[in-house]
Amino acid sequence: MKVLTVIGARPQFIKAAVVSRAFVEHRPDVHEILVHTGQHYDANMSDVFFDELGIPLPDHNLGIGGGTHGQNTGRMLEKLEALMQAERPDWVLVYGDTDSTLAGALASAKLHIPVAHVEAGLRSFNRYMPEEINRVLTDHVAALLFAPSEVARTNLCNEGIANDRIRLVGDVMYDAALFYNERARKPAWFDSLSLRSNEFVLCTIHRAENTDQEARMQGIFDGLGESGLPIILPLHPRTSKKLTQMNVNLPANVTAVDPVGYLEMVWLEANCKIIATDSGGVQKEAYFHKKPCITLRDETEWVELIEGGYNALAGANSKEISNLIRSANFPRFESNIYGSGDAGRNIVEWMCR
Incomplete structure (x- = not known):
């Protein structure tokens, strides 16, 4: 065949x-x-x-x-x-x-x-x-x-x-998480940030619904900044380009890094405190790694994660984003949805x- x-x-x-x-x-x-x-x-x-x-x-x-x-x-x-x-x-x-x-x-x-x-x-x-x-x-x-x-x-x-x-x-993403967890690799630049495991937020932003609208981009970054927590942002090329075009500045607590490989991303997901993302795949990976997830969209295709309380929708609302990051209180990860x-x-x- x-x-x-x-x-x-x-x-x-x-x-x-x-x-x-x-x-x-x-x-x-x-x-x-x-x-x-x-x-x-x-x-x-x-x-x-x-x-x-x-x-x-x-x-x-x-x-x-x-x-x-x-x-x-x-x-x-x-x-x-x-x-x-x-x-x-x-x-x-x-x-x-x-x-x-x-x-x-x-x-x-x-x-x-x-x-x-x-x-x-x-x-x-x-x-x-x-x-x-x-x-x-x-x-x-x-x-x-x-x-x-x-x-x-x-x-x-x-x-x-x-x-x-x-x-x-x-x-299949659960299969991948199980297979690659043991192969995860800490990024070479991580130690230079003087951060420890479980004390930073991992953030990814790439969807057109966010990157193509200046008001949404500003709202997201305002919320990240107001949270006060250290945030690592692997910067998607589209997002980087749009930030420059829109003249949106990164808050002081957000560290932008180049796109990371998959094994480095697995390590960051496993070692962060909270994940904030507009990615569908990263929402699931947060669940696999038992991390609270804040979704920077107005809806998600992974509705079972919302219904189970593992994920929360924040959209581009700066107050909602900062409040959820500061006070994330998610249930224990005991189910096996996937x-x-x-x-x-x-x-x-x-x-x-």
């Missing part, structure tokens, strides 16, 4: 590493072709991940990135279609909710190649988010939908998707039936 896997953004590299490892360990007869669209084209945001995750470099790199959503998706569609026609895979495997995800799903569906979608069923119910459009459209053309949680499966059923296309497999750490194997077994 031949599987063509489409990835393009950092979180997808992590998820793909889990499933690729499961193919090698449990179905070595499967030929996987790894295609990197180039959506994350900065070396610090892409190349280093393949080295750290121990997965081979992609078989194909399409070199598409830096354009608008429409430009990126259109260019990816064109190149992916030609590649799929040449490779003739039995399955196309896509992850998450990026432009790469949608392009891979549409190209394969139009060529009548079955699509498998990892992280199916996530919904923020905000159609202004490009990620929401990507995930909804991908789910509705996929032949197999791998849901990470009961909430995700319920969302798919509520949209009329046939139950025989849905598989509740657990979350499976048993065997999602990768479950996905491989279902695809190979």
Whole structure:
């Protein structure tokens, strides 16, 4: 069997590493072709991940990135279609909710190649988010939908998707957290900050809904500053560019650092006190590491974390952000929402039936 896997953004590299490892360990007869669209084209945001995750470099790199959503998706569609026609895979495997995800799903569906979608069923119910459009459209053309949680499966059923296309497999990011925790690496610069474990806030900001609106950016950084706690901010290239354009200054308690590799990010997540983020993946990783999470968005696709009290929505409200950081009081992390750490194997077994 031949599987063509489409990835393009950092979180997808992590998820793909889990499933690729499961193919090698449990179905070595499967030929996987790894295609990197180039959506994350900065070396610090892409190349280093393949080295750290121990997965081979992609078989194909399409070199598409830096354009608008429409430009990126259109260019990816064109190149992916030609590649799929040449490779003739039995399955196309896509992850998450990026432009790469949608392009891979549409190209394969139009060529009548079955699509498998990892992280199916996530919904923020905000159609202004490009990620929401990507995930909804991908789910509705996929032949197999791998849901990470009961909430995700319920969302798919509520949209009329046939139950025989849905598989509740657990979350591949939990597999990754278990596998890479022991391999975590402290950043070389950390000791120079004179900070100790469990006394700093780890913050990530990258979503367009925040970075494209000066009022939201100002509100977020005002809230971070008012919290008074030391904050480490691995600075996404988009966020860095927008801060300069908007003339938004970093508060004195916020230390911006270059983007970190995955193993360094795991260490920071495991050793921080609180996580503040607009990333979907980092919200879950906070839960895996048993850290309170403050989400810098008005809604989240991981509603089960909100309902369980593990996560709190702060939006871009400066007072809400500072209050939550100063007084975070979250319940004990005793539940097991996202499976048993065997999602990768479950996905491989279902695809190979």
